[in-house]
Amino acid sequence: MLTSVLVHSPATLSNLGCGFDVLGLALSAPYDTIRLTRSSTPGIRIQHLDPYGLPTDPQQNVAGVALQALLKEVPEAIGFDVEISKGIKPGSGVGSSAASAAGAVVAANALLGNRFSKMQLVDFAMEGEALASGARHADNIAPVIFGGFTVVRALQPTIDIVALPAPELWIAVVHPQIELKTSDSRKVLPKEVPLGLAVRQWANVAGLVSGFLTADYDLIGRSLDDYIVEPARLPLIPGLAEAKTRALAAGAIGGGISGSGPSIFMLNRDEATAQAVGAALGGVFAELGIEFNVYVGPVGAQGAYVVSAE
C-alpha cells in the first residue's frame, strides 16, 4: 500500500478564446508540487512550502476542502499530511487554486488505489473553487484532472466533461503583475447578449472545437476570437490589445485573456515561435513599466500526475 505520493499539478487556461466558462486547456508549466502522506490520524494537516501566505487551516485552504469532500466518501479512518509548494502564483488567472485543489485529490486517489473516477475527482476539487471564488465551477479543474483540451458541457444535473486530445501546441503566457480582482472581472460582464452576437460566438466555438479535433491551426486561429467577454474586460488589462497584436506579428496562432485575467495566453505551432511570442508579450509590459512573468511550454497532455510514490 502506498503511503506517500508526489504530484505535479499544472496551470490551466480557462475561458479559452470564445469558450467562456466552457473550454479549457492544460499547460505543462508552471505547476504546483503536492506531497500527500497517508496517516492513521484522521484529519488534514497542511503545510505551505511557498512564500504566498496561503491559509493552512483545512477549512480555509482549497486543497483542504477538496480533500475533505473526498474523505467523506472514504469509510476508512485515515488522514492526510499535505505539503504544497506553489509554482503557480495565486491570482494570475492560470488556475492557481484549481491546480492545488485538483492536484491534492489526484494524489489522494493514488494513495487510495484509484477508487474514484475522474468525474468524481472533478466534483471533489470544485469545493476548492467554491472556497476560492464562491462558485463551483470546473473550467480550470477539468483540464487539470483530464489533461489536454476539455469541454465543460454541463455541471447540472450531472457533471458532464468532454476530454479531447489537443494537437501539438506551444503556449506562451504572460502574467503582468497587476491586481485584478475576480469580482471586478465579473462585474463588467454583460447580463444580456444580442442574439446575433451570441450566434457569432457559438459559430467560433464550433470552429475552435473542430480546429482542435482536426489539428487545423489556421481554423483554430480564425476561431479563437471572443466577441462577448474579452471586449468587456479589455479596459481592465492595460497592454492587452498591443500584446495580442505583437504576438500575432511574431507568429502566434491566436490567443486572449487567460481565465478572468490578468494573464494573457497565445497558442503557437512550435517552441521557437512560442519563445519569440513570449518575448514579444514581455516586451509590451516592460515598455509599460509593469513587472511580469512569462511561461512557455507545450500543452499538458496528462494534467496532474503522480511523479513518485512510495
Added chain:
Amino acid sequence: MLTSVLVHSPATLSNLGCGFDVLGLALSAPYDTIRLTRSSTPGIRIQHLDPYGLPTDPQQNVAGVALQALLKEVPEAIGFDVEISKGIKPGSGVGSSAASAAGAVVAANALLGNRFSKMQLVDFAMEGEALASGARHADNIAPVIFGGFTVVRALQPTIDIVALPAPELWIAVVHPQIELKTSDSRKVLPKEVPLGLAVRQWANVAGLVSGFLTADYDLIGRSLDDYIVEPARLPLIPGLAEAKTRALAAGAIGGGISGSGPSIFMLNRDEATAQAVGAALGGVFAELGIEFNVYVGPVGAQGAYVVSAE
C-alpha cells in the same frame, strides 16, 4: 466537353439542435433532380417538372439567380437549359430552396470543368437564399455543397465553412403539413439572450461538434438541446414536444426543429431505429389529424452530386 448533366441535390437540416444559424447536416433523401444542358444561346431557361407552381423566370427562381451569379464569372458566351423536378416540398424546413440553388451551380460547375471551388459555389448559391428569404445565409447551402456535417463559421469578411465527416447516423424527418411562414418563425426569436443561457448553448455546441467528430452518440444526444430558439418556436409547431418524447422513447438519440420548421428531425444510430422513430413521429400527427410526410435515410455524405453526364 460535357453538354448535359443530371444532379441529385438533397434536403438538409439547418439550425441543427443547439447550432442555430451555424450547424447543418446533409440528408440523402428527399432530393431535387436537376438537369442542366449547356447551350450556345446565352441566358437561362427554366422548366419545372413538378406540381408546385414555382416561378420559371430566372430572376424569380432560386436556381436561376444562383446560375446568373455563376455566369457573371464565366467569360464564355453560354447559356443553360434547366429542368428541375422537386423531390423536396417547398416550405417544409428541410432546405428546399437551397437544394435547387446549390444543385444548379454544382451541375453548372460540372459542365464547366469544375473550375469553381466549393466555397465559390456556396457564394453563388446564397443568391438563391437571398431571393427566397431575403437574407444571404449558408446554413442549408453548406451541407448541400460539402455533404455531411458543416459549420458556417462566418460569412463576413469571407465565407468560412468547415466541412466535417459525420458518423453513421440515420435521420427520421416528419413534415407536418401546417403552414409556417419563415417571417413568423423569425418574429418569435428573442433579440437578447441572458449570458448564462448563451453559455449553456455554446457548451452544447462544443459538445455536439465533439460528439460528431468522435462518433460519440450519447454525447450527441446530450448536446443537441437548444435552450434559446426552440423554446421560442415551440408554440408554432403543434405536436413538437410530444413528437420528441415519443421519438426518444422509440430509441432516437435526439432531435429538434429542422430549419425554422415545421419539419422535425431525429437522429438515430441505425436504420431500424430510424424507421421506428419515423413511425412514432407520424403517429403523433395522425392523432392530431394533421397530414404529414415522413422521410427516413442516412446522412448524405456527398451532398449534391452528378448522377450522369454526357
